[in-house]
Amino acid sequence: MPRRIPQPLPAAVAVRLEVRDDPQAISAIAGAVGEAGGRVRALVTVRRGGRAGIAPDSPETVEVELEVEDVGEDAVVAALEPVPAVVSIKMTRAMGKVFGKRVIVVGGGAQIAQVALGAVTEADRHNLRGEKISVDTIPLVGEENIANAVRAVADLPRARMLVLAGSIMGGEISRAADELRAVGIPIIALSMVGSIVDHVDLVISDPVQAGTMAVMAVADTATFDLARQKGRRL
Numbered sequence: 001m002p003r004r005i006p007q008p009l010p011a012a013v014a015v016r017l018e019v020r021d022d023p024q025a026i027s028a029i030a031g032a033v034g035e036a037g038g039r040v041r042a043l044v045t046v047r048r049g050g051r052a053g054i055a056p057d058s059p060e061t062v063e064v065e066l067e068v069e070d071v072g073e074d075a076v077v078a079a080l081e082p083v084p085a086v087v088s089i090k091m092t093r094a095m096g097k098v099f100g101k102r103v104i105v106v107g108g109g110a111q112i113a114q115v116a117l118g119a120v121t122e123a124d125r126h127n128l129r130g131e132k133i134s135v136d137t138i139p140l141v142g143e144e145n146i147a148n149a150v151r152a153v154a155d156l157p158r159a160r161m162l163v164l165a166g167s168i169m170g171g172e173i174s175r176a177a178d179e180l181r182a183v184g185i186p187i188i189a190l191s192m193v194g195s196i197v198d199h200v201d202l203v204i205s206d207p208v209q210a211g212t213m214a215v216m217a218v219a220d221t222a223t224f225d226l227a228r229q230k231g232r233r234l
Helices: 025-035 073-080 109-127 143-155 172-182 207-218
Strands: 012-020 039-051 060-069 086-092 101-107 133-139 159-165 187-190 202-204
Touching: 012 025, 012 039, 012 073, 025 039, 025 060, 025 073, 073 086, 101 109, 101 143, 101 207, 109 133, 109 159, 109 207, 133 207, 143 159, 143 172, 159 172, 159 207, 172 187, 187 207, 202 207
Parallel strands: 101 133, 101 159, 159 187, 187 202
Antiparallel strands: 012 060, 012 086, 039 060
């Protein structure tokens, strides 16, 4: 299966909405954005907001974060104001502008700590130059849990790299790694026991170095090209 290369997303505007907790509210919002010529990039229910008013029969509300591309802020507000389900509108900032690209680290806690050390230190260097790279970690044990996490990286907004940090991985984790790489997200793994080392883009023995190189691979201000290192073990 040919690998897809992630393309940079167009600029987006973000809006925080308080909407009636109605099953039809989200479809109405998406429809209004579409009619205005916009495309919904992301829509997340942030939290339940309580009641829209003080009357006993005031409707329950939820807060929704919406990111839209292809239209400006004024057009988004004009499109959403007439929607009956929308209680209030507040412009905010798209997560890509706030947190930027994400490096995801999954595996054993001790190894993750060292990978994070290298990744955060390297991200700091590039972020001082204007980049925005964030590092997310989750310590997990068990083949099924790790495989599920690997597959879920494809659904994480702004995820650009996965680092697998552990002492033994294979089986379903290796199959999940193949699926993730097929959608264009590269993987760096620590040198470990198991078949995973044959299903990633790069294998690195030192966890601090692995974190450093993961950030270098996604940074625009670095010259490191992961594609030229594919299949190597360092």
